[in-house]
Amino acid sequence: MTLLKIDRLSLTIHGTPILKDVSLNVDPGRILGVIGESGSGKSITAFSVLQLLPNGTECTGSIRLSGTDILTCSEPKLCGIRGRDVGMVFQEPMTALNPLQTIGAQVAETILVHENVSKAEATKRAAEALQRAELPQEKFPLSRYPHELSGGQRQRVVIAMAIALKPKLLIADEPTTALDVTTQAQILDLLKRLVAEDNMGLMLISHDLAVVADLADDLVIMQQGDVVESGPAQALFGAMQHPYSRALLEASSHVPDRVGEKHETSLLQVRNVVRDYQQHVHGWWGATTHFRAVNNVSFEIQRGESLGLVGESGCGKSTLTRAILGLEEVQGGEILFDGQPVYTHHHANKDVRRRMQVVFQDPYGSFNPRWRVEKLVSEPFHLLQTPLRGQEREDAVVEALESVGLGAKDRHKYIHEFSGGQRQRIAIARALIIKPDLIILDEAVSALDVSVRAQVLDLLADLGDRFNLTYLFISHDLSVVRSITDRVLVMKSGEIVEDGPTDAVFDHPSHDYTKQLVAAAPVLPVGAV
Amino acid sequence: MSLLFHNRSFLPGIILTTVFAAAALISLAWVPYDTTILNIAEKLKTPSLAHPLGTDQFGRDILSMIMVGARTSIAVALVAVGIGMIAGVPLGLAAAARKGGLLDEVIMRMNDLVFAFPSLLIAVMITAVFGASALNAIIAIGIFNIPVFARLTRGAALTLWSREYILAARVAGKGQARISIEHILPNVANLLIVQGTIQFSLGILAEAGLSYVGLGAQPPTASWGRMLADSQTMISFAPHLALFPGLAILLTVLGLNLLGDGLRDLLDPKLRRART
């Protein structure tokens, strides 16, 4: 019998239609992958199973859990179902736990809410659940607080909480999006194991095709509140029908065309760079501690080359970027751009600074919301000794916008009038406007949906060829790095552990860490489309 | 625009504020009766057509007194908020730009110190030194506005400093001062406006409190607090004397607070995005 059966579910929030005739099934012991771009209604579908919906929501259709109609259940009955019959794991492990309670108490609470057992008994079972979620008591006692755990560990606590009562159905809403690839792989393995052990049904939501492809038995592909395609995973990957699904798949494995002619002259030299952070623990007269974020890093970038930099979160990638840009002074080593130091006399060297630009990760946070595009894009002119004025300036802005595929009239708009992908184009236009030699892209596509990401990558490849740009491309996503770089550096805890041509490094990793990374990276099944 | 009128706080807030601001402005040019002329024979009249709010113990027209009092209150509170902003905002910006540095520490400790002083007492001491006057009331209220704005600005600026667009500006070679002015200030402006209206309303209350204890504007300048102080012994037989200035304070402060709340909602991009 089907465990969860959603039939023609339609949903509106304050009258706005969000879901349209969504139907899907989850069977015990099987994993249903739900895929779709941001805003396609994946989370809302998940929440509607638990009926934890925003105010003003109206549902029609039916949701049946082991035959019970969820939509007609009373609130107390729903409370009985939540946590006991259906467990849920959320995307953001950093905020999903109450910071003021121990993990033990939070896991035990699931048990206490549903079963009339003593506290001691509940605690004992909480310890077991954590054990199953691979948080052994010896290392992670129940008395830990969430802030004493890493993101992956917190996600395990959330999982332990969700499986403590061995629910029939587990819903995981993008459980690994916020995590590193290696951690992601571990968590996904854990989920798979638990499903198999308890014969649970798992609804796994993700925007990443590759993640789901590895794991799911069945697939549902959603677009703007609609299920556009569904069926067993194997079959589906082989023969996608709906154009949207095909586009999604294509974009996920997109490799931009690049000519990539590289000169044999060195543009940027980084030699033995050390960056220490001094941390004032408690205000100005508090104790200071030192933290070495970048440790003795050396490498070179050739003119016209596209160099990748990969590594886990916190390994020092952004710190290195800031050092190269001359925004912060380094504590050791030197950085030369075209033979000149980027940092002299405690100040950035403006002569070389104007030959480098950067594109940041967050398309929403990297623009002043109160400025018009024109002013935003022309900000780097500040670096020039004689900034362009008047018509010349306007022409330059228009040219930059047009080169990233936007129109001249877009320059009068504000940033909130653009989508994420368009914003990232504007960021690139801003980087291009003073015609730099080197552009640093710090996770420049990580926040974008796959299809948009593919477009931006194409654009970057195209611009690189047209203007003979040199890229330093930073990302944690190996497949992206692989598709756009010639050479790659692998960074771990502030040090470069491996470098070499991209394909060589990824196909035949030599350092243990690189091997781990490559193994953990989810891949689409070969032969898909 | 229609947003403005659908906001539950903004509309009553702006109406009340406008009424009192208008009363203050009109009083510059015209009042029903000259409040510096006493007419003992007409004293303690209850509201009538000639005197819509009645007359006080010296036979002055209470409506006129309230209009002039509005001017006093608004002027004192406005200038005090101005002082707080002019001194506090740059301090806050500077502290945020040098977070963790000596400057930041000094500014913040000084702020803490000012906060630690009981404000009314300091006002009393200031007026004991320089004598009671509207100017000294302004100074006394203004001083306590400085740390409010400094803290607020610093807090808001700190979150902005970690934004990527600030990084982008730094990549464009801009210095801390320039970034503070070009990027930080406009983005904390909303917050400052909202806090400004709140401080404004607190300023009106503070002015009323100070002139109630006799430390605000001196006679013959009318002030609401002094009207209350003067009339409180008569509250049992001439309640209108205390009622109207009390209501004037209440409504003005209420109006400003509502306006502040309304502005907060309207200016908050998060909420605005949610609505559109």
Next chain:
Amino acid sequence: KSDIVVAMQLEPPHLDPTSAAAGAIDSVLYSNVFEGLTRFGPDGSVNPGLAESWSISEDGKTYTFRLHEGVKFHDGSDLTAEDVKFSLDRARGEDSANAQKALFAGIESVEAIDPTTVKVTLKEPNGSLLFNLAWGDAVIVAPESIADIKSTPIGTGAFKFSNWVQGDRIDLEKNADYWGTPAKLDNVTFKFISDPTAAFAAVMAEDVNAFVGFPAPENLPQFEADPRFQVLVGSTEGETILSTNNKQPPLDNPKVRKAIAHAIDRQAIIDGAMFGYGTPIGTHFAPHNPDYVDLTGLSMYDPELSKELLAEAGFADGFSTTLKLPPPSYARRGGEIIASQLRAVGIETEISNLEWAQWLEQVFKGKDFGLTIVSHTEPMDIGIYARPDYYFNYDSPAFKELFEKLTVENDPEKRSELLKEAQKMISEDYVNGYLFQLAFPTVANAKIKGLWKNQPTQATDLTAVYWED
């Protein structure tokens, strides 16, 4: 009922009447706890106190006082002539902190003849010695009590000090061993309520049985109309005047001062500031005094005349000056009214409200003022006009001469003549604007009898007070 709660506005800073000017000390302790050789009666007359009788030598320089027998201090020790000598010598001594040291200036020596006889020798004859000795600053204290007198006053009165909760109240209890007529009440509580609104509320809510010196005259009609209460409106020694800086131009011009005097509508001030309570005066003298001359006619309200006078003095367009006001409501309210009246004749005044300390510093000591309003509550204080360094800067040789004559004159007839002449002189010189004699309102429960109505000195003499059944 033998307990009473009496409220007053000011709390004594401490409890030694002989080392501070604070009238509040006398208001609580005078006659109740402390007594002098002579004492004031409710009508201002000087009566025997601890001195049963006295004789004056022919030349008027030697006074011999005979003390009552069997007078005991509250600590049980006997009152002797030595105590009297100690008290008077302490008050006039080199390092004395007595606020009215001038009262004792004329004393040459004090001798204890025997335990109950004291001889006081003067440098010059002084017609007002007996009057001076009745002041609260001249009460008799015991040498052994001096150390703690500021917190534990030990006197000879009909009540004993029992407790002081600072900021709130002082309790007295009946002195069972009193030498004279014993008090009718067993316990007395003085409560201190400075705020006029609070005062009204306290009386209205019957938290207090009596309020002496009720601070809000506007509330008196309500009390009068309420059968629960009686209102006694008495007179004080407080001449309320518009003090004028006689040296500051243009106020140094008598015509200008006369113009000011005619610009002022006394009745409007009494009505507006005091709600009708107060007696108009035209000179610096208490109207209830038999020697008082009504000179209000010299400064009738006549704004036209005032304007003319100003024009004559060369100020046809008026001028501006300062008006510095101390805290009492007669001054603050009166100030506003006077400012408005002066404005009507073209004189602009810049009002500043001062605390007492500031007033003393700026006006009284610094003489930095044009006009001010203050009530001079000391009894028989016309002598201040003979002091050229006094804050209103009146320097008149004629008046000084007159006053010297008065000081040495012992004959009542002649004294009376001289006093009348003195009153006329200052009134005709328009030294100050003479406004009104401060009224002294007491609100009390209708059943309380024996309260003083007038305030010949600052005192709340409760020795004869009782509850009527």
Next chain:
Amino acid sequence: MLRYFLKRLLSLALSLVAASVVIFLVLEVVPGDPAAYMLGLNAQEDTLNALREQLGLNGTILERYLSWAGGLLTGDFGVSYTYRTPVAEMIGDRLWVSLPLALYALTLSTLIAFPAGIWAASRRGSFVDTGVMGATQLGVAIPNFWFAMLMVLVFAINLRWFSAGGFAGWDAGFLAGMKSLTLPAIALALPQASILTRVMRSSLLDTLSEDFIRTARAKGLTRAQAMWRHALRNALIPVLTIMGLQFSFLLAGAIIIENVFYLPGLGRLVFQAISARDLIVVESVVMLLVFAVIVVNFAVDLAYALVDPRLRRRR
């Protein structure tokens, strides 16, 4: 933790020294002579001098500062100029009125604000919420001395439920004492309660929209359970800050209220002392209040650590 504690203590001490210098200097320039004030209109110059000598007013600024500050350290606050009693004793007496009053008001405002804030937050957007928020708007806008006046008019003069003011004293019994503090405490508590209600509500609303509340609900907790077990403690942190600020405000802000109700508290003491130029009393009371503010804020910081385990370790 200990190291942190000591550092905080040091900075606290520095603040206090700075405060004492500021207070002393401000009062140094206050015009007006305490001796002149005490001796009144007929005082003579030699009498004044004798008194000034007795009061120790004739030393240099530095001498006087050091003797005052030194005294404070040893708990000797000096002797009041006017009252001639040890300042420490006077403050001690007054504290027995001011402190209970502040605590009473704080308790009242907490008792009002917590339920009201929680109620409004849990019925967000409803009639209840609108009503509570409207009431708090009024509560914030009412000048508290005016409100006190109205209360006296109604409850003391007309209804005669309470006395119009004054303090019965703790000797008269706990209840009598509390009764005389009731109206003043209400007058003080009203604006505070309004502010606290608003803070409580918005803080709760913020916390209720946090992810971990959703987690709790997914576990099967009801809305109310999630609120009580998870939201409330988290929402408490900003509320604590405000309460810390309020307490010091209550101690000092009672000046006007103490006057309206003629309570023998610290506020009225310092008010009288300023006008009597009893500077040593003013200095000591202000210093005490500043000390109280700094210490209360310090305590609030420590309270955070109790509520929030994240702070416990970071320190």
